[in-house]
Amino acid sequence: MxxxxxxxxxxxxxxxxxxxxxxxxxxxxxxxxxxxxxxxxxxxxxxxxxxxxxxxxxxxxxxxxxxxTTNESSFFRDGKPFEHLRRVLPGLAATRAPGVPLRIWSAACSTGQEAYSIGMILTELPLGGRRAEILGTDIAQEVLARARHGSFTQFEVQRGLPARLLVKHFRQEEGRWRATPELRAMARFEHVNLLSDLRPLGRFDVIFCRNVLIYFDTQTKARVLDAMAAQLAPDGVLYLGGAETVLGLTGRLVPVPGERGVYAKAKAGVVALAG
Structure with missing residues (x-):
């Protein structure tokens, strides 16, 4: 070459x-x-x-x-973002108008483990009957097809998935573990390029965009973060990977105090200067 x-x-x-x-x-x-x-x-x-x-x-x-493209994923990856999600979702649900669903976006979702991890958390939280929508997106059609099918190898389910949740939400099928119809119905998966116009996706209460920005240059990171901030609810939460940050890239998002990799929208009129 x-x-x-x-x-x-x-x-x-x-x-x-x-x-x-x-x-x-x-x-x-x-x-x-x-x-x-x-x-x-x-x-x-x-x-x-x-x-x-x-x-x-x-x-x-x-x-x-x-x-x-790199398609690395696992259930409940790194743990702490999902622990934080458990704490924040009931409060978000309580502040939404009646009939308005919680919307959660798993960006660059790969084969779907992150989206299904979110779904399993939702089944265990007291959300007052609040409906929730999970959208998983990726640029790669092959991994999206796998995510929609919801079928995982023994190795994949052993990476981060507690045994009690495996037994509760998955069934053995032809030597693999497949998410139950109920869990699969909680998430939908679509082909989306993060460099495209994200506005048609609508507003989200929670966005996961973890271990994606590390593959981008500074200009692209800033562009994607600004676009995601525009789609995040005023009191919403963005989760990035442990090695990723918004600092120096955008003034539209600020770190959540005491939490690594968790970001909120900057308050109106208090937008920090990036760079």
Whole structure:
């Protein structure tokens, strides 16, 4: 793979997804794109780059982008955000008008473990009969299909899912564990690019966007955070990954005191300056 081919593919992927690829990731490119090269009958990455320059190859460009996105997920990942969610949801439910559902967004949801973790929490909270909607979104169609099916390997359920919740919310099916129809019905999964216009998604009380921004450059992080802040309810909560922050990126969000990776909207008229 020559330098120009890498630069072209890296630029294409960044434009389509925000994902930043660095020159030391050439091996990762060759590994993840190997199956696609075989399927397309292409000899190497250079041949792929050449074909991608044809403007009619939008479908191939989407497949390349999907192959290079990181789809790491687990149930109740890192624990503390979900403990905080348990504490904050009853208060949010109590302040909403009658008949208005709580709306929770799992952005870059991968195969759905985060969305289903949220769903399991909702079944155990006293929300006064308040209905809740969970939206999981991702740029990769393959992982969305898996999320909708709600089927996980033994290894996947052993990563963070307590035994009591496994028994309560999952059933064994052909050597895998599948979420019950009731749990699957709590979440819907849609194809959404975080670089697109997020306004059609509507307003959310809670947004999870964890371990996503680490793959973006500073400008893209700021753009996504500002867009998410615009969709967050005035008293809503945003959860980021432990290594992520809003500081220096946006003035529309501020850290929740005493909580790592938890952010709220800046109060009107008190928007902090970013950078």
């Amino acid at each position: 020559n330098r120009d081919s890498f630069a072209f593919i890296a630029g294409l992927v960044k434009d389509r997804s925000g994902l930043v690829l660095t020159t030391d990731q050439g091996y990762m490119l060759e590994t993840r794109l190997g199956p696609l090269l075989k399927r397309e009958g292409l000899a190497d990455i250079d041949a792929l780059a050449l074909r991608l320059k044809d403007p009619r190859m939008a479908g191939l460009a989407a497949a390349v982008t999907e192959a290079l």
